[in-house]
Amino acid sequence: MPQYWLIKSDPDTYSIDDLKREMVTPWSGVRNYQARNYLRRMRPGDALLFYHSSAGPAAIVGLATVAKAAYPEPDQFRKESKYFDETATKEKPRWFCPDVRFVEKFSQAVPIEKLRAEKTLKNLELLKRGSRLSVMPVSSQEFECIRKMAGR
């Protein structure tokens, strides 16, 4: 059974359009342990809701899928990277990233305001007070609800 997840990205840094152009990208740069643990649980074929944060209006803007299970993230070893982590070693990597593949960009994005108005989504991690997790699981019911809201 595929699992469902939501991944956040600041579109000024990396948008759904960037993913559409690249098609596949390593989901690197996550530096939060809970989010990392979720990334490590992802399996090829899992479905990903792509969320744009910080941009007016914040919204779920499309779908992606896991192309490759998480592996040690290269940036943690690269001194010149902003994600360099001197505590990480090749023997004991600290951070992991899956490869993510573009699936579709919604013709109508689902803004956070509409998500909040939906009863089915009342427990969605994204909507919890002060939620800052950038990777989170989504139930199949929540996933289907959001897909319907996007007109799919």
Add this chain to the structure above:
DNA sequence: GCCAACGTTGGC
């Protein structure tokens, strides 16, 4: 740009 909420760091 503001600011509340949160995770991390580091002194003790």
Add this chain to the structure above:
DNA sequence: GCCAACGTTGGC
């Protein structure tokens, strides 16, 4: 191991 200070996130 506590907790204050700090930096970051993210909605508005």
